Amino acid sequence: MRGGVAALVVAALASGCAQDASEMEGAAGQQPLRAPEARALDAYASKLRAAQAARAAAAKRWNLKRVPLAAPPPPAKKPRIKARKGFEVRGQENLPPVFTSVPTEERIVFLTIDDGAEKDPAFLRMMSELKIPYTAFLSDYLVKEDYGYFKKMQDRGVTLNNHTLNHPYLPGLSYAGQKREICGMQDVIEKRYGTRPTLFRPPYGNYDRDTLRAAKACGIAYVPIWNEEVFADHWDYREWDREIHPGDIVLSHFRGEDDWDGTMRDMVRAFLDKVTAEGYAVARLEDYL
Numbered sequence: 001m002r003g004g005v006a007a008l009v010v011a012a013l014a015s016g017c018a019q020d021a022s023e024m025e026g027a028a029g030q031q032p033l034r035a036p037e038a039r040a041l042d043a044y045a046s047k048l049r050a051a052q053a054a055r056a057a058a059a060k061r062w063n064l065k066r067v068p069l070a071a072p073p074p075p076a077k078k079p080r081i082k083a084r085k086g087f088e089v090r091g092q093e094n095l096p097p098v099f100t101s102v103p104t105e106e107r108i109v110f111l112t113i114d115d116g117a118e119k120d121p122a123f124l125r126m127m128s129e130l131k132i133p134y135t136a137f138l139s140d141y142l143v144k145e146d147y148g149y150f151k152k153m154q155d156r157g158v159t160l161n162n163h164t165l166n167h168p169y170l171p172g173l174s175y176a177g178q179k180r181e182i183c184g185m186q187d188v189i190e191k192r193y194g195t196r197p198t199l200f201r202p203p204y205g206n207y208d209r210d211t212l213r214a215a216k217a218c219g220i221a222y223v224p225i226w227n228e229e230v231f232a233d234h235w236d237y238r239e240w241d242r243e244i245h246p247g248d249i250v251l252s253h254f255r256g257e258d259d260w261d262g263t264m265r266d267m268v269r270a271f272l273d274k275v276t277a278e279g280y281a282v283a284r285l286e287d288y289l
Contacts, residue, residue: 074287089209102247108283116142118256133284137163161199179214226251232262
């Protein structure tokens with residue numbers, strides 16, 4: 001991108017050197033030609049360089065091996081999201097799709113984080129300074145310990161989504177029981193954070209037809225699960241090739257040293273060092289839905 005902008009800047013400046021814009025006369029009915037575009041492009045290029053320098057400084061400060069790649073602009077036309085083959089239920093065409101990746105040829109992945117047990121202020125600073133987007137799926141039995149922590153997250157541009165009230169195994173509940181868990185969490189998020197989510201992730205990735213029926217009744221449009229899971233010290237994979245792919249959804253959890261051999265910051269380093277080394281940027285999931 002920087003090379004392209006620089007080329008445009010050079011071209012604009014070169015054309016400006018050929019003749020001063022103030023000396024050009026426009027054709028009849030036209031305004032005299034001006035050349036502010038070169039200055040605008042130069043300012044934009046300077047802004048890009050400053051952003052990259054800030055990103056590099058943040059990467060060094062948080063001990064990353066490489067500077068994270070910047071994601072491309074969101075698509076003007078959103079990809080069509082369908083249920084992953086083999087993950088459908090009866091009547092799927094009228095129910096929210098369950099999917100593990102987003103159709104795209106861009107080398108991007110999506111980071112999603114579940115539950116809400118760990119509430120590490122340094123994690124918030126790290127993600128803000130690195131400007132890494134992620135999507136949260138929250139369960140009230142953990143979030144209610146500190147609603148304010150997740151309000152700070154929301155204020156930083158993170159979308160707070162539904163992961164049920166109490167994190168049960170949903171297929172073990174009746175339709176009414178599943179609906180209470182899902183709609184109840186919709187109510188909590190709306191009351192505490194002013195929005196009603198359209199994304200829902202079933203606990204453990206387990207669901208049945210009643211789950212999706214209840215989710216739809218509660219206002220859910222999409223049920224993203226995941227293709228990979230990242231911890232503080234390793235990765236797990238759904239696919240047999242044990243590789244990440246364009247558009248993959250990556251799962252992690254709000255966990256710390258009580259549960260992991262490391263912190264959430266260690267998890268972020270494990271995640272970013274791998275995806276960056278493989279040429280992937282981190283994009284915002286909601287921008288593709």
